[in-house]
Amino acid sequence: MESFLVDLMLLRLGRWLRLMGQDVASPKGCSDEEILQKAIDEKRTLLTRDKRLATACLGTGVKCILIRSSRIDEQIEEMAKRGIPLRLDPKRCTICNGPLQEVELSHENIASIEPSEKKLWRCSECQKLYWMGSHWRKIKMKLDDMASRMDLAD
Structure with a gap:
């Protein structure tokens, strides 16, 4: 399975991808150079909205996906x-x-969860x-709706 690295612009996308079972690292407080080095060291595909960072990946061996949308x-x-x-894939x-x-x-964790779970x-x-x-369940419904709109339903 491909592993990803998101920059600061795509932290929210990173959380969603994790909800879908993906391995997504998200360094905080790192420069573009540090992010690029982390992608190299960990052999991760870089996800970014930053055109300059995407360009910096050229010739480094890092696979980079430039995400176009802000939505x-x-x-x-x-x-x-x-x-x-x-x-949804926990x-x-x-x-x-x-x-x-x-x-x-267990008794240790039962107080914080819904009784039916x-x-x-x-x-x-x-x-x-x-x-x-x-x-x-709401996240699953949203993903199912997106899949059906895109005609990608399982």
């Missing part, structure tokens, strides 16, 4: 056209990109807890 829906659709499935933490691991329901995931890096609550 999140259009950015997601652009990635879908490049083969990213438009489906594999990555939306905050830190750490891998999610399914965990058992049985599946839980915990980030192995930052320990954030995830479950398929109403927020995730």
Whole structure:
């Protein structure tokens, strides 16, 4: 699976891609040169809206995708056209990109989740807890709607 690196202009897209199961790093407070070096070191595809940064990738061996739109829906659709499935896939933490691991329901985590939810995931890096609550259902509906509009439904 391809791994990505988003610049500061595309942090929101990075979170959405993580919701869709993609490995997306997002360095904070880095210069363009540091971002480019991170893409080289980690062999990540760089996603950017910065034409100058995209141009700097030429000749470095870094694959770069210049995202044209500033609208999140259009950015997601652009990635879908490049083969990213438009489906909710809880594999990555939306905050830190750490891998999610399914965990058992316990007294320790039961207070913070909806009573009807049985599946839980915990980030192995930052320990954030995830479950398929109403927020995730809304995200799934949005992705399904986008897929049907684009005729990409599973």
